[in-house]
Amino acid sequence: xxxxxxxxxxxxxxTTGSVKREPVTPELAHDWLGGRAWIAKYMYEELPAGVDPLxxxxxxxxxxxxxxxxxxxxxxxxxxxxxxxxxGGYIDSNMxxxxxxxxxxxxxxxxxxxxxSETPVYLCIEDDKVEVRDASSYWGKGSVETExxxxxxxxEDFQIATIGTAGENLVKFACITHDVGxxxxxxxxxxxLGSKKLKAIAVRGTKPIPVANIEGLQKHTTSIIDYxxxxxxxxxxxxxxxxxxxxxxxxxxxxxxxxxxHAQYPKKDRINGKYMREQMYVRDKGCYAxxxxxxxxxxxxxxxxxxxxxxxxxxxxxxxxxGMDSIEEIAVLxxxxxxxGMDSISSGSAVAFAMELYQRGILTKEDFGGLEMTWGNxxxxxxxxxxxxARQGIGATFAEGALAAARIIGxxxxxxxxxxxxxxYSAYDTHxxxxxxxxxxxxxxxxxxxxAWAIVQDISMGRGSIEGKGQVVYDLQHxxxxxxxxxxxxxxxxxxxxxxxxxVTALNLVTGQHYTTEGLFAFSEKVWNLxxxxxxxxxxxxxxAYDQPPARMFExxxxxxxxxxxxxxxxxxxxxxxxxxxxxxxxxxxxTAQRLREVGLGYVADDLVKRGRIPD
Amino acid sequence: VPRFPEGYFEVHLCSQCGDCQSxxxxxxxxxxxxxxxxxxxxxxxxxxxxxxxxPQQAIFRSPASPHPYMCNLCGACVANCAAQALIWEEDR
Numbered sequence: 001x002x003x004x005x006x007x008x009x010x011x012x013x014x015t016t017g018s019v020k021r022e023p024v025t026p027e028l029a030h031d032w033l034g035g036r037a038w039i040a041k042y043m044y045e046e047l048p049a050g051v052d053p054l055x056x057x058x059x060x061x062x063x064x065x066x067x068x069x070x071x072x073x074x075x076x077x078x079x080x081x082x083x084x085x086x087x088g089g090y091i092d093s094n095m096x097x098x099x100x101x102x103x104x105x106x107x108x109x110x111x112x113x114x115x116x117s118e119t120p121v122y123l124c125i126e127d128d129k130v131e132v133r134d135a136s137s138y139w140g141k142g143s144v145e146t147e148x149x150x151x152x153x154x155x156e157d158f159q160i161a162t163i164g165t166a167g168e169n170l171v172k173f174a175c176i177t178h179d180v181g182x183x184x185x186x187x188x189x190x191x192x193l194g195s196k197k198l199k200a201i202a203v204r205g206t207k208p209i210p211v212a213n214i215e216g217l218q219k220h221t222t223s224i225i226d227y228x229x230x231x232x233x234x235x236x237x238x239x240x241x242x243x244x245x246x247x248x249x250x251x252x253x254x255x256x257x258x259x260x261x262h263a264q265y266p267k268k269d270r271i272n273g274k275y276m277r278e279q280m281y282v283r284d285k286g287c288y289a290x291x292x293x294x295x296x297x298x299x300x301x302x303x304x305x306x307x308x309x310x311x312x313x314x315x316x317x318x319x320x321x322x323g324m325d326s327i328e329e330i331a332v333l334x335x336x337x338x339x340x341g342m343d344s345i346s347s348g349s350a351v352a353f354a355m356e357l358y359q360r361g362i363l364t365k366e367d368f369g370g371l372e373m374t375w376g377n378x379x380x381x382x383x384x385x386x387x388x389x390a391r392q393g394i395g396a397t398f399a400e401g402a403l404a405a406a407r408i409i410g411x412x413x414x415x416x417x418x419x420x421x422x423x424x425y426s427a428y429d430t431h432x433x434x435x436x437x438x439x440x441x442x443x444x445x446x447x448x449x450x451x452a453w454a455i456v457q458d459i460s461m462g463r464g465s466i467e468g469k470g471q472v473v474y475d476l477q478h479x480x481x482x483x484x485x486x487x488x489x490x491x492x493x494x495x496x497x498x499x500x501x502x503x504v505t506a507l508n509l510v511t512g513q514h515y516t517t518e519g520l521f522a523f524s525e526k527v528w529n530l531x532x533x534x535x536x537x538x539x540x541x542x543x544x545a546y547d548q549p550p551a552r553m554f555e556x557x558x559x560x561x562x563x564x565x566x567x568x569x570x571x572x573x574x575x576x577x578x579x580x581x582x583x584x585x586x587x588x589x590x591x592t593a594q595r596l597r598e599v600g601l602g603y604v605a606d607d608l609v610k611r612g613r614i615p616d
Numbered sequence: 617v618p619r620f621p622e623g624y625f626e627v628h629l630c631s632q633c634g635d636c637q638s639x640x641x642x643x644x645x646x647x648x649x650x651x652x653x654x655x656x657x658x659x660x661x662x663x664x665x666x667x668x669x670x671p672q673q674a675i676f677r678s679p680a681s682p683h684p685y686m687c688n689l690c691g692a693c694v695a696n697c698a699a700q701a702l703i704w705e706e707d708r
Contacts, residue, residue, distance in 0.1 A: 071696050127679055180620065206678055218695060225698060282620070291698045297620050306620055 002029045003212040004066035004511040006104040006205075010130060012123060014196050015056060015115030019130045024109055030513055033523070035065035036092045036484040038110055039081030040530045043090065044604065046112075049537055049611065053085035053188075054170060054195040056116035062103075062201070063110040065487025069101030069209055069288065071221045072506045073228065073498075074489035076100060076287035084187040084445070085195075086172040086346070086401045087422040089535045089542075091187030091445045094484050096287035097179035099159035105205025113198060122200040124154070127207065135199040139168065142339035143177035150202055158202045164341020166389040167194035171399040173346035173424075177338060181295065181308020182287070185343040186448055187423060188401075212512025220506055225291050228496040234292075237495045238284075241294030242312035243273030249316070252459055253561030254429045254436075256321040258359075258375055259352035260418045260552050263429040264560035270326040271319045276310070279327060292491055303332040310334045310344075313449075316427025317348025322355060323375030336382055340389040346401065349417070349424030350388065351381050353402040356416050363409070369393045415551035421446035430549065431557040432565035433458040435469035438575045441547045442473065444531040452476035453494070463562070466571060470578040478524045485527070526599040528583075529591050533604045536590055536613050543588035547576055590614050627702065628674040630687035636666035636675060652689040660684075 001007060002024060011020045032041055039061040051057045060082045067075045078100035084091035103111075106127050113123075117132070120139035124131045138146045143164035150160050160178065167174035167190030174190035175183045193199075211217055228234060236244060246268065249255040253263040269275060280300055285308055286293025299306050310318070310330045318337075319330040337347045351373075357363040358373035365372055369387065371380040387395025398405045403422045406414040418425045423446020430437035435454035440447040449455075457472045479500060483490045486507060492498040500517065507515050536542050553567040576589065584595040593616050596605035609616045636653055637645040644659035645666060655666075660683045667675045667684050674687040694702045 073698055207680055218692075222695060225700065229700065286699070289698045291700070293699065308620075 001210050002026055002511075003210045004070070004507075005029050005034075006064075006107040006109045006207075006209065008107050009110045009112065010108050010125070011112045011114065012130075012132065013115045014113065014117040014121065014132065014198060017117075017132050019132065029066070030511070033066060033485050034109060035063050035068075035077070035079045035487050036081065036094075036481060037523070037527045038063045039079060039092050040090070040527050040534070042110075042112065043081060043083065044530055044534050044537075047083055051083060053083045053088065053192060056114075056196070058083050058192055058195075060113040060189060060192050060196070060198075061110060062113070063487075064100045064104055064108075065485055066511055067503075067506060068487030069104040070211060070506075070510055071217055071289060072488060072510070073221060073224055074287065074290040074292065074492050075487060076290055077484060077487045077489055078103065078184075079484050079487070080176055080184040080189045082187075082189050082192045083538065084189075084423075085170070085191045086188040087446050088539055089421060089445070090531045090538075091189065092484065093175075093184040093186040093189055093445075095161075095176065095178055095182045095184040096290075096489060097159070097182035098288045099161055099178050099201075099203055100487060101288045102159040102203045102205050104209050105207050106203055107205065107207050108203075111201065113193070113196060116195060117197040120197045120199050122150070122202060123198065125201070125203045125205075126158075127205055135197075138162075138199050140165065143167075143341040144180055144339045146200055147177065147180060150200055154202055155204070158204045160200055160202045162200040162341070163190040163193050163198075164339060164389070166340045166342045166399075167191055168199075169389060169391050169399070170194050171342060171389060171391070172401045172404070173343045173350070174341050175343045177341055179287075181285070181297075181338065183338070183343070185345060187445055188343075190341055211510050213509045217506065217509040220502070220509060224492070224498055224502055228291050228492060228498065231496050233495060237294055237491070238292050240273035240277065241292075241296060243276055243296075243310070243315060245312050246272040246315055247274075249312070249428065251561070253557075254433060254455060256316050256352075256418075256425070256427050256429055258323050259321060259349075259356045259416065260425065260429055261356070261558070262560055263431065263557060263562055265320040267320075267325065271315050271324070271330060272327075276327045280331060282306070287489065290489065292496070294491060298331060300328040300331040302328045303335075305332050305335040307331050307335040307338065313427050314344040314348070317345050317352070317424075318381075321348050321352045321427070322381060324378060325376055329376075329378040332378065333381060333385070336385055340385060342385070342389060345426055346424045347385060347388075349419065350398045350402045350405070351384060353405070353417055354384060354398060355381075357409070357413060360416075362411060362413060363394075367394060418550045418552050419447055420549065421546055423447050425550070426450075428455045429557075429562075430553055431567065432463040432562040434464075434466050434567075434571065434575060435461075435472045437549050437553065437567065438469060438473045438579060439476070441549055441572075441576070442477070442579055444528060444535070447550075450490070451480055453480070463565070466574055470575060470582060473579065474582045477528060478521045481527065482520055482524050485524070522599070525583075526601060529596055529599050529601055530604060532585070532591050533596065533601065533608060536608060537611060543590055544576060547589055548572065586614075627693055628672055628676075628687065629693075630674045630689060631672050633671060635669045635671060636686065639665045639669040641665060648688070650689055653686065654688050655683060655686060657683045
């Protein structure tokens with residue numbers, strides 16, 4: 001028994017149907033903690049170099065952290081990782097909900113899915129009983145429909161993660177859905193499950209999680225909950241959640257509009273959290289052990305759809321970025337992609353890219369099978385999303401992801417795709433936000449905001465200034481990814497200003513170990529080097545060229561608060577030079593053998609040298 | 617059209633009715649000094665009669681122990697509810 005852990009890793013080989021339990025060793029627990037760190041380690045060590053993401057040789061890793069499922073506030077994160085079919089590199093993506101706790105109650109800290117089944121299956125875990133079961137009756141159903149069907153066929157108290165038809169059809173930005181509205185959205189993890197014919201994972205556990213100092217944890221947790229509840233921002237964030245940032249993003253000119261061609265939205269008041277609350281609110285929704293409960297169930301009368309959310313990223317990417325009229329259009333698009341099982345960020349990016357091609361006359365109504373892809377045309381967008389999920393007509397091209405679609409379409413259209421490393425931008429424009437842009441450029445999965453949400457510092461430190469921005473990103477990239485190592489949500493820290501040291505205290509109370517912030521940050525840098533090493537190994541010619549911002553950022557912003565702002569190559573080079581230096585990487589952004597050895601990754605250094613990826 | 621989950625979570629609390637005590641064939645259930653019904657595990661024969669008898673479903677089976685678990689009014693749920701939605705009646 002290791003405090004803080006369920007104790008076992010479940011290895012499922014879908015080719016043979018075999019299921020094996022491996023013990024979590026004290027070394028794995030205490031040297032590698034869990035969550036995304038385990039995923040990075042296992043991915044580097046177990047995946048054959050150059051593996052095709054959609055082949056049976058790729059694996060999917062589903063990991064909790066030592067705090068997941070404990071009393072600690074918002075200890076509700078589980079991380080999904082694999083070699084991404086969208087980017088060809090490292091991906092991990094996390095979700096909230098309840099399944100992380102259930103998995104640990106079943107005595108499991110991680111699931112490794114290997115091989116591929118010939119027929120649709122789902123994994124059913126009930127404490128020590130694990131079965132690979134026939135899923136042919138669920139295949140072809142949407143993500144949410146599948147979850148309901150499984151809840152009906154098993155029991156209400158099973159926690160279930162599913163893929164939709166997009167995942168079945170290997171759409172490269174297909175996402176995993178759980179608890180109706182919680183998604184591990186990014187990088188196409190569900191397409192990998194689809195290639196393995198794994199439709200769902202259902203878990204029910206009844207065992208306790210061992211905790212080293214339960215009384216200490218209870219006391220600590222109670223004091224943190226009291227602290228959070230007394231914060232002035234608590235009621236507002238609890239009520240509006242991420243939608244509360246919409247007005248701010250509009251006022252400072254970072255909300256994406258019409259595929260990042262503008263950064264302020266005239267219809268802002270029809271897509272913000274306040275309007276959503278007035279028009280569509282049904283009830284609040286929270287994840288496991290969360291005092292905040294920042295999510296919302298909503299209902300759109302206009303379209304007769306129920307949805308959890310929309311969250312801000314969806315409001316940005318599927319709302320203003322597509323020129324949608326109001327929150328109700330966003331809700332129906334959100335409900336569509338949730339049930340089809342597609343990432344709302346990359347879906348928004350794909351539709352926005354298509355609409356810009358239509359705007360410029362590069363693709364026509366005929367190309368889109370009769371759809372008029374004008375900005376704000378919700379009916380066309382809905383139909384187009386269905387074409388993508390089913391890989392029908394032009395949908396097959398866009399199902400590859402916006403960047404790959406541009407390469408198929410050709411005609412110099414790549415410059416209209418707003419992405420880094422093939423992963424589409426989150427909903428923060430970076431024409432005048434160097435720190436946020438550097439965060440996108442260097443995030444270890446592609447252009448995702450969560451590794452370093454530096455937009456706040458861009459505004460507070462001055463939009464144009466580069467000075468000190470590299471340090472901001474460097475620091476955030478050490479702290480924030482640790483949340484996905486521990487298996488907790490970042491909102492108590494970010495929104496309620498719970499001190500990071502309180503997380504370290506909780507970790508020590510749960511595990512009985514003596515972790516320090518300094519040690520954890522050094523560990524975080526080790527993991528950051530490991531994911532960088534994975535990219536270096538997997539992608540030919542990887543380096544600085546892959547850390548470039550999208551062409552759109554080099555075009556001057558035509559209007560709004562950031563009118564005239566544009567990014568220059570000199571600015572990009574300056575940001576990257578400082579960044580690589582801070583990490584002790586070479587000029588091309590590759591980890592050096594010496595640095596890898598210093599951070600405790602000697603075996604990775606040897607491997608990359610042997611493969612000729614880096615000099616010794 | 618998929619809607620929202622219709623299920624909800626319930627906290628199963630002992631209402632102090634004493635049904636468990638009356639059905640226990642070996643008299644292993646008694647009232648402790650806190651006024652809560654508790655199981656004397658040395659006398660319990662794991663028959664499950666109390667589990668079936670409990671109108672509040674506040675007595676459980678768990679793989680962690682052969683004996684049933686019952687709510688003993690320890691208050692941990694109140695102390696640990698993240699939303700602080702549970703309160704002691706006497707505090708109200």
